[in-house]
Amino acid sequence: MRRLRPIRRWESGLIALLAIVTVAGAITHPALLGIYNLQTMALNNADLALLAVGVAPVIITADIDISIASMLALCGVLMAKLWTDGMDIWLAIAVAIALGALLGLINGLFVVLLELPALAVTLGTMGAYTGVAFLILGGQAIINLPQSLVTLGSGNIGATQIPISLVVVLVLAVLLAFVIHLTSYGRSLFAVGANRQAALFSGIAVVRVRLIAFVIAGVFSALAAVLYVGNYDTAQATIASDQLLPAITAVILGGVSAYGGTGTIPGVVIAVVLLAVLQAALGLAGLSGQAQTIAVGAILIIAIGAGAGINAVSGLRRPRRPAISEQLGSG
Amino acid sequence: MSERPALPTTGRLRSLLRHNETGLAGILVLITVIAAVALPAFRASGNPSEILDNASLVVIVAVGEYLVIVTRQIDLSTAATLGLSAYLTGELVGSLHVGVLGPVIGIVASLGLGAVLGLANGLLVERVKMPAIIATLATLSIYSGLQVVATHGSQLYADQLPNWLANIVSESWVGLSPLVWAAVAVTAVVTVVGRRTAWGRDLYAMGSNPEAAGYLGIRTSMRTYQVFAACGALAGFAGLLYAGQYGNVDATAGNGFELTAIAAAVIGGVSLFGGSGTALGAALGALLLTEIENILALLKISIFAQQTLQGAAIVLAVAGYALISRRLDRPTRRHLGTAEDREGAPAAAPAAHSSAQELRA
Numbered sequence A: 001m002r003r004l005r006p007i008r009r010w011e012s013g014l015i016a017l018l019a020i021v022t023v024a025g026a027i028t029h030p031a032l033l034g035i036y037n038l039q040t041m042a043l044n045n046a047d048l049a050l051l052a053v054g055v056a057p058v059i060i061t062a063d064i065d066i067s068i069a070s071m072l073a074l075c076g077v078l079m080a081k082l083w084t085d086g087m088d089i090w091l092a093i094a095v096a097i098a099l100g101a102l103l104g105l106i107n108g109l110f111v112v113l114l115e116l117p118a119l120a121v122t123l124g125t126m127g128a129y130t131g132v133a134f135l136i137l138g139g140q141a142i143i144n145l146p147q148s149l150v151t152l153g154s155g156n157i158g159a160t161q162i163p164i165s166l167v168v169v170l171v172l173a174v175l176l177a178f179v180i181h182l183t184s185y186g187r188s189l190f191a192v193g194a195n196r197q198a199a200l201f202s203g204i205a206v207v208r209v210r211l212i213a214f215v216i217a218g219v220f221s222a223l224a225a226v227l228y229v230g231n232y233d234t235a236q237a238t239i240a241s242d243q244l245l246p247a248i249t250a251v252i253l254g255g256v257s258a259y260g261g262t263g264t265i266p267g268v269v270i271a272v273v274l275l276a277v278l279q280a281a282l283g284l285a286g287l288s289g290q291a292q293t294i295a296v297g298a299i300l301i302i303a304i305g306a307g308a309g310i311n312a313v314s315g316l317r318r319p320r321r322p323a324i325s326e327q328l329g330s331g
Numbered sequence B: 001m002s003e004r005p006a007l008p009t010t011g012r013l014r015s016l017l018r019h020n021e022t023g024l025a026g027i028l029v030l031i032t033v034i035a036a037v038a039l040p041a042f043r044a045s046g047n048p049s050e051i052l053d054n055a056s057l058v059v060i061v062a063v064g065e066y067l068v069i070v071t072r073q074i075d076l077s078t079a080a081t082l083g084l085s086a087y088l089t090g091e092l093v094g095s096l097h098v099g100v101l102g103p104v105i106g107i108v109a110s111l112g113l114g115a116v117l118g119l120a121n122g123l124l125v126e127r128v129k130m131p132a133i134i135a136t137l138a139t140l141s142i143y144s145g146l147q148v149v150a151t152h153g154s155q156l157y158a159d160q161l162p163n164w165l166a167n168i169v170s171e172s173w174v175g176l177s178p179l180v181w182a183a184v185a186v187t188a189v190v191t192v193v194g195r196r197t198a199w200g201r202d203l204y205a206m207g208s209n210p211e212a213a214g215y216l217g218i219r220t221s222m223r224t225y226q227v228f229a230a231c232g233a234l235a236g237f238a239g240l241l242y243a244g245q246y247g248n249v250d251a252t253a254g255n256g257f258e259l260t261a262i263a264a265a266v267i268g269g270v271s272l273f274g275g276s277g278t279a280l281g282a283a284l285g286a287l288l289l290t291e292i293e294n295i296l297a298l299l300k301i302s303i304f305a306q307q308t309l310q311g312a313a314i315v316l317a318v319a320g321y322a323l324i325s326r327r328l329d330r331p332t333r334r335h336l337g338t339a340e341d342r343e344g345a346p347a348a349a350p351a352a353h354s355s356a357q358e359l360r361a
Helices: A002-008 A010-028 A035-060 A068-084 A089-113 A118-137 A147-154 A164-182 A184-194 A196-201 A206-232 A241-253 A265-284 A289-314 B009-018 B020-038 B047-070 B078-095 B101-126 B132-151 B178-196 B198-208 B210-215 B220-246 B257-267 B279-298 B303-329 B339-343 B345-360
Strands: none
Touching: A010 A265, A010 A289, A035 A068, A035 A147, A035 A164, A035 A184, A035 A206, A035 A241, A035 A265, A068 A089, A068 A118, A068 A206, A068 A241, A089 A118, A089 A147, A089 A206, A118 B257, A118 B303, A147 A164, A147 A206, A164 A184, A164 A206, A164 A265, A184 A196, A184 A206, A196 A206, A241 A265, A241 A289, A241 B132, A265 A289, A289 B132, B020 B279, B047 B078, B047 B178, B047 B198, B047 B220, B047 B257, B047 B279, B078 B101, B078 B132, B078 B220, B078 B257, B101 B132, B101 B220, B178 B198, B178 B220, B178 B279, B198 B210, B198 B220, B210 B220, B257 B279, B257 B303, B279 B303
16 A cells, blocks of 8 residues: 555646646647747746745645735835835845745734734735835836846846746745755644644644744745746736736645645645646647636646545545634635 | 623613624714715715715625625635626626516526526535635636636627616616615625524524534535525626626626625625624625725825725724624623623633634634
């Protein structure tokens, strides 16, 4: 039985799905795996990947943060604004990342210290942060950002064909995976998500663990903002507002339970790749954006439904805790 | 909060004051009076009815959302349901020429379409055991994709609609437009059903403690299908009215509505932890949200600052309700009365309640 375990893992299923989509796509449209297409896919999904892995720890603790796209917009706008006001771009990036940490902390303080539902709080801060981003730029856009930022967001490493942002994303994801899966903080994170009360009774600083998760989401949103603004060479208050749902979708598709307590960072990364390939394949097949939207929704239902079905048949890889536990954090 | 043990008759007034709705109505009246005194444009003819017209659709969707939230679920797909229904039922009634039967067919079709879409959410949540937030996130993508497919890039225009639908804002029945009456009727019906029927009590039981509700013999699966279907039906109905109110329906109709409706319900005191709140509260929340928006617009505060203020209002409202309900859950001396009471059952009940709440929090 033990030998069979890797097959049952969520990530194995994802990789199989990814292989099927890739092979099917590449057979019908060989251009899918062309170097240009691969580069575009990597560049345009770098911000999505950072948003998704960044919000994963929050969802693992059975909370949710739907203000991530707004944090991205606000951090990106502030960074660009500081640069146009004469600040060095690298310093502006540092300030933006600090702002991301602060915004995440604000979410966390409301949710954790006042014990409010995370969905309601981040619904509120989502509007508030976007509003502040609008106030900073007054509806205008900043373009023609400095070359160093644009290179970071859209350039390649030296003479190779490998985008810099792809490497940045992978390094950050590995770093986060290390923190989540190999440190005592990571273990507390899963403990808090699996059973908050039990975690508290076993001496875990639940408040601090949850707060740090929100701060991580804020910091990664700010990092996503850097790559986003660099890639599209544009900063305005409306950027990335359509990235919230794909990011949450990727986290759940990646095997993180919305009830908290399970999930892996590699799983989330694979899910982002799967969504990217699926989108590119459908695009090449001439299907419009709406067909892609439907396909993403459908694949989410199929994956979760199939996962639940397999669990029911083959024993419980993602045990469902009693109803009292909570959909709460998430709902 | 009215599940609290009955208070002596002298406490009637106090118990009325404890209802969130009373406080909410108070805030609403206060803001209205201040705005009416300070802002001539606010009391200008036409503005009050404009506020009511603008609030109506939010009220209807928020009331539907209340049914789902009170059972500790959530529905993010309402906006897409609204948009899909606006186009499809708008087109349906526009192509029919059946005279007086038109409104009946329109209402039944919109409710039915919404109920089917809502039922699909219910099945995903209850059958497939997906968390509601994920299931309805997925159907939000799917339904809004269908919305674009259904509209195939074209639009529905006001002149394609029958008169009864196109005039729901301009006509006046006893001072209010049919649109507002529809919202009033929905609120009244759902408030009574939610608070005064066994069906409604089941929902509160499920929201307070889903497991215990199952042990009590409540058919929780059936209720879950029903609340999602009802929420979808109301969103579908709101879609029909949307077509009438705005005339033009395109692929983006209703975008972002789901969060406005949830925000309205939350401001109206419907707890996302489930088991508390009323349809009337959700409706008042929608009205308050719309009125604040109207006042900010009249003050010429930029639309960007409005978003910030609204976001802040949501966070403040949630924090306020949480603080109030924790205050009320703490057994007070006045509440406990005699020494026996202090040691007896009534004291134990609130204590159990608050510990259950801690567990949930």
